[in-house]
Amino acid sequence: MDNINILPSTPGKLKPEKYYQPYNNNNNNYIHRIRLSKLTLWSSIFLAFIIFFFILSPSPSPNPIRTHNPWGGPDWEKRVTKSARRSSASSLTVLVTGASGFVGTHVSLALKRRGDGVLGLDNFNRYYDPNLKRARQKLLSRAGVFVVEGDINDEKLLHKLFDVVPFTHVMHLAAQAGVRYAMQNPNSYIHSNIAGFVNLLEASKSANPQPSIVYASSSSVYGLNSKVPFSEKDRTDQPASLYAATKKAGEEIAHVYNHIYGLSITGLRFFTVYGPWGRPDMAYFFFTKDILKRKQITVFESPDGGSVARDFTYIDDIVKGCLGALDTAKKSTGVGVGVGGKKKKGNAQFRIFNLGNTSPVPVTELVDILERLLKVKVKRKVMPMPRNGDVRFTHANISKAQRELGYMPTTDLETGLNKFVRWYLDFYNPLKNKSVW
Numbered sequence: 001m002d003n004i005n006i007l008p009s010t011p012g013k014l015k016p017e018k019y020y021q022p023y024n025n026n027n028n029n030y031i032h033r034i035r036l037s038k039l040t041l042w043s044s045i046f047l048a049f050i051i052f053f054f055i056l057s058p059s060p061s062p063n064p065i066r067t068h069n070p071w072g073g074p075d076w077e078k079r080v081t082k083s084a085r086r087s088s089a090s091s092l093t094v095l096v097t098g099a100s101g102f103v104g105t106h107v108s109l110a111l112k113r114r115g116d117g118v119l120g121l122d123n124f125n126r127y128y129d130p131n132l133k134r135a136r137q138k139l140l141s142r143a144g145v146f147v148v149e150g151d152i153n154d155e156k157l158l159h160k161l162f163d164v165v166p167f168t169h170v171m172h173l174a175a176q177a178g179v180r181y182a183m184q185n186p187n188s189y190i191h192s193n194i195a196g197f198v199n200l201l202e203a204s205k206s207a208n209p210q211p212s213i214v215y216a217s218s219s220s221v222y223g224l225n226s227k228v229p230f231s232e233k234d235r236t237d238q239p240a241s242l243y244a245a246t247k248k249a250g251e252e253i254a255h256v257y258n259h260i261y262g263l264s265i266t267g268l269r270f271f272t273v274y275g276p277w278g279r280p281d282m283a284y285f286f287f288t289k290d291i292l293k294r295k296q297i298t299v300f301e302s303p304d305g306g307s308v309a310r311d312f313t314y315i316d317d318i319v320k321g322c323l324g325a326l327d328t329a330k331k332s333t334g335v336g337v338g339v340g341g342k343k344k345k346g347n348a349q350f351r352i353f354n355l356g357n358t359s360p361v362p363v364t365e366l367v368d369i370l371e372r373l374l375k376v377k378v379k380r381k382v383m384p385m386p387r388n389g390d391v392r393f394t395h396a397n398i399s400k401a402q403r404e405l406g407y408m409p410t411t412d413l414e415t416g417l418n419k420f421v422r423w424y425l426d427f428y429n430p431l432k433n434k435s436v437w
């Protein structure tokens with residue numbers, strides 16, 4: 001992850017004079033030599049012109065993915081303010097972290113469509129193909145959503161954003177996702193899901209007005225819980241992966257900020273979200289890629305030979321749940337904390353909801369559906385689930401979300417995968433979309 005603090009805070013702050021110095025510091029000998037010959041003089045002028053032109057023209061990035069838009073400056077603030085402008089006084093003003101991520105993109109678009117002010121924040125890290133994140137960013141930009149390029153761990157940036165925009169809500173979706181990757185890069189989970197979350201809560205508690213916060217938790221917090229379907233009342237103290245442990249820690253940390261600072265906080269436990277513009281690290285996505293390439297895929301079964309199943313939940317259903325959570329979020333009660341040093345005015349709202357589909361599907365069946373949709377005979381290797389953080393099954397009880405958020409999923413796996421496959425074939429069509437190949 002790049003440290004954006006090392007970049008100038010205002011675009012254009014790099015001083016071009018610096019680059020001219022070697023040429024401005026001409027010593028007498030050099031000038032003398034130029035005077036000696038007319039030819040040398042003209043060549044020097046020509047050379048100086050070329051260098052001058054080169055420095056002034058925008059330099060092509062050696063790697064377009066790593067290009068950063070330094071934050072700060074009047075133009076940047078104008079873009080921020082414009083993106084966050086809401087259509088009416090009753091609309092929301094939402095900071096969406098992880099806006100160029102899968103869920104972040106869909107939620108940002110849905111909010112913007114209904115007239116809310118939306119500002120995105122994303123660090124565009126390389127956990128998975130940044131070209132896909134850039135493509136989502138383009139989609140957002142066309143819809144009028146500006147995505148600030150920065151990290152939730154950047155304290156200065158967060159304070160700046162809260163200074164410029166009076167956010168009513170924060171939709172916190174930035175995270176290090178993925179269950180199995182936690183064994184390869186454990187620290188990235190601590191950095192984003194714990195340190196980053198604390199940093200965001202610190203900035204939010206000091207903001208005036210204090211926003212209401214809705215954040216992404218995960219079905220993985222149920223860990224080894226075997227009571228089905230998973231209810232919010234069930235135990236969540238047996239995580240099976242470091243990812244799950246950091247998400248569970250996030251839920252506990254949220255409680256502290258709610259308790260001390262009066263932040264209104266809602267956690268959403270997502271159940272294996274899938275759909276168009278999805279995450280390439282997820283099984284349904286890389287199965288599709290590998291099946292199309294006629295490669296063998298590995299399907300896990302439980303150690304006793306039983307199937308491994310997930311409560312796969314379609315993205316549009318999840319978006320409705322997110323909007324329901326934002327719309328029913330009450331105001332934070334700690335206005336003035338960190339600014340005037342005042343205490344919270346009474347207890348603030350603290351909620352946690354399952355957002356699942358309520359119908360688990362074995363992974364073998366997911367593969368059967370993909371086989372039908374892609375019309376390719378799948379080469380599958382079935383093997384016992386390795387000890388990699390995966391759990392055998394997930395199954396959501398959504399009655400609380402139904403009651404309080406009006407959440408009601410309507411998309412079955414076959415319908416949702418059909419939409420995903422159509423998007424996939426279009427997006428990765430080499431004739432249409434050269435930039436992603």
Ligand SMILES: O=C(O)[C@H]1O[C@H](OP(=O)(O)OP(=O)(O)OC[C@H]2O[C@@H](n3ccc(=O)[nH]c3=O)[C@H](O)[C@@H]2O)[C@H](O)[C@@H](O)[C@@H]1O
Pocket residue numbers: 177178179217218219220221270271272273281282283284298299300301308309310363385390
């Ligand atoms: O619901 C959640 O909380 C989590 O859902 C997904 O995690 P997961 O359900 O493990 O989704 P996938 O990684 O797409 O795996 C889906 C299923 O495919 C299986 N799988 C995965 C990989 C593979 O090669 N073969 C295979 O059979 C897994 O064991 C799992 O049962 C996301 O990746 C997490 O970020 C999210 O928090």
